Amino acid sequence: MERLSTGTEAIQDDVVRWYQDTRDGMAYVPTMIWGTLQTEAYATVxxxxxxxxxxxPNDVPAGVAKRMQRQQVLYDGKHHYNVVLGEQALYTNVGGPDVMRGQIERLLRDFDLPSLTLGMLPSTARVDLFPVHGFNIYGDGDRVHVELVSSSVDITERSELDLYGKAFAALSSAASYGDAAKELVRKAHSFWTSTTPEE
Structure with a gap:
């Protein structure tokens, strides 16, 4: 928790640098939307x-601004990210139907970005790997970052990095891409469109 002791902005600053320094990155995010694809409303929640x-300390607006700044790597023509989202990420209720609907629409808009290969891992997909936590691979494969409840872990040992690469290969092999992935996202959009906010 020490890294967040001054609030959210400083760590978001670090993440911006990690993404800027990574030409080819990978991420597996099973239950929420990958931070670099989050809308401002979703990130605020x-x-x-x-x-x-x-x-x-509550510096949420500053932290959100940094998270939005990090998204520039999707549009600068210098980076590429291979991302696998779990289907559950489309249904984990972050902020209610309006926030989720806007977030799903953002995914649909960005699906075909040249900088992004976005796979959806169906909840019923058979994966040749036991269920694992989310992780990001930075530094073109030289660093894995894992978020925990109270802190985070950075992995740089080559033998462990190789295992994360192997895990990502298994997850991406089981994921859906292209029209099949978009259909899963459209299904989630229909769900949130028909869901009314709780009174």
Whole structure:
């Protein structure tokens, strides 16, 4: 938790640098939307939850601004990210139907970005790997970052990096891409469109 002791902006600053320094990155995110594809509304809910849960200084607007800044790597023509989202990420209720609907629409808009290979892992997909936590592979394969409840772990040992590469290969092999992936996202959009906010 020490890295968040001053709030969310400083760690978001670090993440911006990690992404800028990574020409080819990979990410597996099973239950939420990958941060670099989050809308401002979705990111605001997530970072507010982090601040409230951990009791760190509330600088959510600054943290969200940095998260939005990191998304520039999707549009600068210098980076590529191979991302696998679990189907559950489309249904984990972050902020209610309006926030989720806007977030799903953002995914549909960005699906065909040249900088992005976006796979959806269906909840019923058979994966040749036991269920694993989410992770990001940075530095063109030289670093794996794992978020925990109270802190994070950075992995740089080559033998462990190779295992994460092997895990990502298994997950991406089981994921759906292209029209099949978009259909899963459209299904989620229909769900959130027909869901009304709780009274």
């Amino acid at each position: 997530i970072l507010t939850q982090v601040v409230d849960f951990l009791g760190v």
